[in-house]
Amino acid sequence: MTTQFENVYHGAGKTLGKIRFSSAGLGWKPHDEGATVTIPADQIVNFAWCRVARNFQLKIELKGDENDDVSHAATFENFQRDDHDRLAEVLRDCYDKPLEDVELSLRGWNWGSAEVDERDMKFVVRNKLAFALPLANIANSNIAGRTEVSMEFLNPKEQQPEQNTGASSNLGGLPFNGPKKNRPDQLVEMRLYIPGQVERDEDEKVAIKKDEGEEEEEDEEEEESAAAAFHNAIKAKADIGQVAGDGILVLKEVLVLTPRGRYDIDLFPEFLRLRGKTYDYKILYSSITQLFLLPKPDDIHVVFVIALEPPIRQGQTRYPFLVLQFPREEEMDAELNLDEETIQTKYDGKLKKRYEEPTFRIVTNLFRVFSQQKVNVPTGFTSSIGQESVRCNVKANDGTLYPLNKSLIWVSKQTILVPYSDIHQLVFSRVGGAIASAKTFDLRVETRHGGDHTFQSINREEFDSLNNFFAERKIRIKNELADDAAGLGKAVDELLDEDEDVKGLPDDDDDDDDEEEDEDFEDESSDDGGSPSEASSDEDGDFAEDEDEKPKSKKQKT
Structure with missing residues (x-):
């Protein structure tokens, strides 16, 4: 038994199609040329119905794969109000799951409460959802002052499954690579003002020992600000700080001249993490456009310049270049977390399993291979x-x-x-x-x-x-x-x-x-x-x- 609905959009796409439900799963096929979307029944977690700009939306929460426990979602829009009862009956008969009605806040308020779940950051006004943002699209989260949290979002054309967990490859076929006048608006940054303090959980209590050897629990006197707690929740859920999974190499306490500070650099197959005391950044290798290895006039240090497009941001400040500094004579013993087969097949043998060379040479070679960009060095000019x-x-x-x-x-x-x-x-x-x-x-x-x-x-x-x-x-x-x-x-x-x-x-x-x-x-x-x-x-x-x-x-x- 199958049930079909006509004139339905997939995600934010502009192509109409038809969606068909059966006990084995569901499928969406565009009326014109395009890719067909199928979802097996065993991957479906629940269904939600809510009002959107294009009539009504069916939101389907999906299970994560074996390598990723985080749930994902698929959306289909342009359902009519009269389709609600029929759709609810179909979902109950085919999948034995209810259709949950999500009430939206239409007050237009810009104050409410920010909540972070496993997949979304939700802004709630009077117990009704105002909007929700997928955590997979958040590139960075920073605290501006003590009460303001800024969230920066990935460029949609770079939200690819192999680079960013859970994001779709083309977001419904939106023309992000087309002419500027035809490109849609996109959200690049959002700031939330979150005042107040929060109490620490029971598992954050500190155990201290007295002179008699007895142990007793005592609450920490310092309270955590609500902005810091929200920022930490975003980092944990959006996978900005510590990354689940195996990295290739970790570079500790690297001196970065721009933006100024010492950062730990975690290298992964498709991106790197720049982790500092205040700011954390996720940078895709596809964002690297040029590399420069330049000797400093003091003959003691070298600088490694990484050109980025789009640039990273700290509030309103944009940094289109990363400038790393290394001592010429500093050496490093490094072993990559890669097997020989991966080095030969994926990286064409351009990497080595183990390095014992000057640090700047190792870093330069890794960035050259991962970003597939040549390294520019000074040639021909002598002062x-x-x-x-x-x-x-x-x-x-x-x-x-x-x-x-x-x-x-x-x-x-x-x-x-x-x-x-x-x-x-x-x-x-x-x-x-x-x-x-x-x-x-x-x-x-x-x-x-x-x-x-x-x-x-x-x-x-x-x-x-x-x-x-x-x-x-x-x-x-x-x-x-x-x-x-x-x-x-x-x-x-x-x-x-x-x-x-x-x-x-x-x-x-x-x-x-x-x-x-x-x-x-x-x-x-x-x-x-x-x-x-x-x-x-x-x-x-x-x-x-x-x-x-x-x-x-x-x-x-x-």
């Missing part, structure tokens, strides 16, 4: 002191500028990356043309999309190295240094001419002295602007070869 970078400022922030083969990257608190393909022209200039600034110059990068970046206070000795490097890559260059110097010399000449008109013609000796001073000043101005000294080193900064020459000092075991 006047033999470095592969130059020091400069952006506004008030000091940083290091690395001219790479295909892009410029400036590493500081907020990393700046400019591909050469996006550069309209480079302008060498010295602000004001004053003598005090003759030892430095500015590099202004004008992009094709109208945004400019100015790298200030670059040592004058680096002009030839940078100019030649960019010229080899056929980047349009404009040099305003010589124009500044010539303009300053002309201004001085005009001032001297005005003095001569006022005081009258000087005698021959004074005239000779003035001419000598003028010539000296013009020569000095020309030297400052147009003839910077040559770079003192032409050696190729091969980063990998430099690393092999470094002695090994200490080892870190994981």
